[in-house]
Amino acid sequence: MRCSVCGFENEGRYCNNCGALLTGGTEAVPATGSWLERCPVCRTRPLEETVSRRFLGLTSRQVYACPGCGATFTPEGGEAFRLSKAADQSNPIWKTYGNQTLTGGEWRRIAHGGVSDARQRALDIEYALGEIQKGSVPExxxxxxxxxxxxxxxxxxxxxxxxxxxxxSVRKTYGGGGGPSIRIAKGVYFRTGGFASRSESHEExxxxxxxxxxxxxxxxxxxxxxxxxxxxxxxxxxxxxxxxxxxxxxxxxxxxxxxxxxxxxxxxxxxxxxxxxxxxxxxxxxxxxxxxxxxxx
The missing domain is CATH 2.30.29.30 (Pleckstrin-homology domain (PH domain)/Phosphotyrosine-binding domain (PTB))
Incomplete structure (x- = not known):
């Protein structure tokens, strides 16, 4: 089945290239609920709040991790979270969104087969330009x-x-004299060599x-x-x-x-x-x- 988002040929429910829900799926993003209810990477288990130890265990930080696939999301302030780790780095979600910081709403949409705001914009613009090339030219x-x-x-x-x-075409000429110079009066010199010049041309x-x-x-x-x-x-x-x-x-x-x-x-x-x-x-x-x-x- 061809993915309607990126055009990649797949088998299964989700695209192996971009992670989007394949055409024919009936899944919809829930109107309510937390994005933590489903891991955006494996889409099977809820995320659990845990503590990540750093710097020889002297400091710690709150993160959200999936007990199934090992994906880890690090809070970056406000409603933003960064996908900071994934056990399987061949996973299409990691390849697309690894180390990216997105909002909880975007991660929830990805968990249900959607894409991020930035990727949706890029895909929309790519699609629109394709339609323009076919003849649907806006005024x-x-x-x-x-x-x-x-x-x-x-x-x-x-x-x-x-x-x-x-x-x-711009032409520049360079020139100069050669040989020793002889002083014949104050501030006046006579150069024994001849004058030579060269010209170069280039475009600007x-x-x-x-x-x-x-x-x-x-x-x-x-x-x-x-x-x-x-x-x-x-x-x-x-x-x-x-x-x-x-x-x-x-x-x-x-x-x-x-x-x-x-x-x-x-x-x-x-x-x-x-x-x-x-x-x-x-x-x-x-x-x-x-x-x-x-x-x-």
């Missing part, structure tokens, strides 16, 4: 359109404050312009004070995502174009009633472009 319009739309064209994202950068990413980046269902348009770039989506041959930028390679242009500062815009993703606000990173932008291309096919 993200933060201001009025910066371009005139053609018939049948609609704006998907309008992103202000974007900087266009491109690689530029230089800022070209700043403006607004608009993504439509047909093209990508950058409108700046000095330059306007109009790129049909079908002309894009490659994309490289960054945390705050997207690099575009397009047909008919040798230089890569870097559009930076796109992460100042936020996108809201919704999955199964849960919402997550994420920055518009290069990965998200790339998925949106791929989704628009797939939808037009």
């Amino acid at each position: 993200l319009r933060v201001e009025a359109n910066a371009v005139l739309l053609k018939r049948g064209e609609r704006a998907v994202a309008v992103i202000p404050g974007v900087t266009l950068k491109e690689p530029r 990413i230089r800022e070209i312009d700043s403006g607004t980046l608009t993504l439509t269902n047909r093209r990508m348009v950058f409108t700046g004070a000095k330059r306007t770039v109009n790129v049909p989506l079908g002309k894009i041959v490659g994309m490289e995502p960054y945390r705050d930028a997207i690099a575009i390679n397009r047909d008919g242009k040798q230089r890569t174009e870097y559009y930076t500062g796109i992460d100042t815009t936020r996108l809201t993703l919704g999955v199964a009633g849960r919402t997550h606000v994420v920055p518009l990173s290069g990965v998200v932008f790339m998925c949106m472009v791929q989704g628009l291309l797939n939808r037009e096919e």
